[in-house]
Amino acid sequence: MNVELINTGSELMLGRVLNTHQQWLCRQLSDLGFEVTRQVAVPDTAIDIQNAVRESLGRVRLIIVTGGLGPTSDDITRELIAQLLDRPLTLDQTVMKAIKGFFAMRKREMPERNKVQAMVPQGAEVLHNPNGTAPGLLMKVEPNRFHPSGQSAYVVMLPGPPGELRPMFTDQVAPRIRPILPPDAVFICRTLRVTGLGESLVEQRVAGPLQGLLESGLQLGYCARPGQVDVRLVARCSGAEALVSAAEVIVREQLGSQVYAAEDTAIEDCIVTALSKRKETLAVAESCTGGSISSRLTNIPGASAVFLAGLVTYSNEAKQQFLGVSADTIAAFGAVSEPVAREMAEGARNRTGAHYAISVTGIAGPAGGTLEKPVGTAFIGLAGPFPTVVERQFNPGSRQTFKDVTTQQALDLLRRKALG
C-alpha cells in the first residue's frame, strides 16, 4: 500500500525551518508496513496546496497532509482541501467546547481567531488533539474523481507542531488506517550502524558476500553520517525476516565489532545500557567538544545512574583547577596534546571516583590551528582500571562536524576498549 506525504508551510520553502515531520512520519509509516513513495513540500498558497493534494489523489489511496491547521492567518490547509473536495465547512460544537476547555484550563481567554479550528468539512472524522487547539481530520474521498480507477482514497490532516502531530498519529491515525488500508506485504527494515570505516570500504567488504541474498529479494542501502556508516537491509516478501536476519549475520561477520548496534540505537545508548548492567560509572572531561559528549550521554533516560559528572574545561585554568592537569604539562606540550588528554582523563577519574573517564582536547577551528596541529586535530583519552589510552584523530571540516565526529570517536573509544 503506497502512501504520499504532503508538508505545507512557506517557512519550509523559505528554508527557515527544518522539516522533521518527513523523517518521523516516513519512519512510522514504513514500520507499519506502508511504502512512502513520495514526499512533497509546498508553500501556504491555495494553488500549490490544492495541486499537490490533487496530484497525490491521482496516484495513491492514502495521503497525509501536515501543517496549516493553526489559528493564525497563514493556516489555510483545512479550507483548501474542503474546497477541493467540495465539502462545506460547519462549526462543530464538540470541537468548539474542547478548544474553549484548552484555554480555560490554562486560565486564558480564547482568542476569537481560534474559532476557525472548530470548522469541520462535511463527512470528515475529527481527530481529537489533547496537546493543542488544532484537531486533526480524516476524510474518505469516494469516489475519487482524480484517480483513473475512481477507487476510494483517504486524506489525513495533521497539525504542524511535532508535540501535537506525533501523539495524534500514533494514538489515532495508525489504529484507523491499518484496518481500512491493510499494508500488502511483510516489510522488514534493519539498519546496522558501523563506525571506523568509510562508505565504499564497507560496501567492498559486504556486497560480495550478500550477493546471493540480493538475488533472493534483499534490498541493500548505505548512508554515510558523521563518524558512522549505516548499512540498511530491507525485504518486502514472504520470508523477509529470514532474509534480513541472514544478511545481518553476514554483515556482522564481515565487519566484526565495527558494527556497534542495530536500529536507532545511538552509541550513547549502548554505553548507558552497558554501564547500567555492569553497575559502573563514568565521568567526562571535555575541551573542544564543549559539553557535547555529556549532553549526548544525558539524552538517555537513566543516565543519572551511571554519569557522575562532565567537566567542560575550556580554559587552561579550568583544566588545572577541576582536573589537576599540571601547568608544566600545558606549558611543555600545549593544551592540545597527548599528555594533556592523559592528565585530563586521569584527573576526571580520580576526582569523581568514576570507573572510567573520557577526555578530549583538540582544535575545533576556525582559528587556532598550526602546521603541526592543524584545525581538526583531537586527542581522545580513556582512563579506567587499565593503563590510560590516548588516540590522536584528525577530523577536518566545519566546527559542528568536528564536534560531532570527535564526540562519536570518544564514545566509541570507551565502547571498544572498556565495554566490548
Place this chain on the structure above:
Amino acid sequence: MNVELINTGSELMLGRVLNTHQQWLCRQLSDLGFEVTRQVAVPDTAIDIQNAVRESLGRVRLIIVTGGLGPTSDDITRELIAQLLDRPLTLDQTVMKAIKGFFAMRKREMPERNKVQAMVPQGAEVLHNPNGTAPGLLMKVEPNRFHPSGQSAYVVMLPGPPGELRPMFTDQVAPRIRPILPPDAVFICRTLRVTGLGESLVEQRVAGPLQGLLESGLQLGYCARPGQVDVRLVARCSGAEALVSAAEVIVREQLGSQVYAAEDTAIEDCIVTALSKRKETLAVAESCTGGSISSRLTNIPGASAVFLAGLVTYSNEAKQQFLGVSADTIAAFGAVSEPVAREMAEGARNRTGAHYAISVTGIAGPAGGTLEKPVGTAFIGLAGPFPTVVERQFNPGSRQTFKDVTTQQALDLLRRKALG
C-alpha cells in the same frame, strides 16, 4: 524565478535519515532571490526519480537534485537523468584523475567502483568536488520537451553528504545560476525571534498594527519552536526593504525585549558576541540539561574567549565537589530546589572567577517527579556582580523538549538580566 528541489534516497522515504538539504538549499535559494515552489523526495528507484525530474521540467526552469552520485550500488541518479535526457555517459579523464588524487592523498587505493563517479553525461558541466569523490553536474536542457513552451531549463545534480553539497552549491552553483537565470524580483525575508510568549499571543499583539503593511504587500508568518516563536516578515516587490523594515519596527515596538534577535542568530550567538564586546566571561553549572548549555555556547566560534568552564554536576557528590554546594542544603531542600540552584551558580562563579555563572537543576524525566516537583520542574540561577537570581520554570514534555526549552530559558535569563 521558480525553482524545484528533488531529494533522492530510499533512506529518506524509510525515515532512517533526516533531510537537512531541504532547509539548507531552500534558505540559500531564497536568499539569492529564487522562489522554491516545490520540494519532492523520492526513493532510489528508476521510475520515481525520472518521474520527479520529468514533472519538474514541466513546471520550472531550474531543478536541483540531491543524492545518488556516490560510488555504491544504490547511487543511480546520474545514469537515470542522463537516460531521461538522452545523453550518453562517457568517462571524463580529468574527473578520473581528481578521484584517484583524492585517494592517493589519503594513502588509500581507489576502489574499482569509484570509477562510475567519473562518468559524465554529454554536454554536462562538471562541478569539482574538493571534499569528496562525487563531482556535481550542471546540465542545460534545450529544447525542454517536457515543458509546453519548450523553453530551456537547467538541472543541477549535487552529492548527498552535506559537507560536499554545501561548499559546492555556494562556490560553484550560486555563481553560475545567477547570471543565466536572474531572479526576477526583490526578495526580503526577515525573521524576528521571540522568547517568552505563545504563538497566538504574539499574533494578537502584532497582527493589528501590521494590517496596513499587509495591504501594501507584506507577507507575515509565525512558527512556534521550543521556547521560541519566529515571526517572519517577507516582501517581494519594489520597496520590499522599506516595507519589511517598517514591519520590524512595529513588531519590536509591540514585543519589546521579547524579540531577542533577527535572522538566524541563536541566543547563544547573542551571548558570545555581547560578552566578547564587554570582555567578560561566563561559567555554567548544569545538572538536568546535562551539558547542553555548554555545548550550545561552544558551537559559536570565539566561545573560547568568554566561556571558561562548564560543570555538568549530575550527581550530588559532583555538586558538592566541583561547585561547593553544601550537603546540608541538598539534604534540607533536595537537589532540585531554589537554594541548590543558587549555590550552584555562586559556586561556579567563585571557583572559575567568571563574571557570570548560570546554573540549572531540574527533573528531565521520565522518572524522578513528585507531586510537589513534577517532571518538567527546573530552577535556573544566575550569579554575577549583583544579587543572585533564581527562577522556577515548568517545562513538561519529552526529555529532549525539556532539555531544549530549559537551555533556552537559562540562556535567556543571562541575556535579559546581565547583557540587556
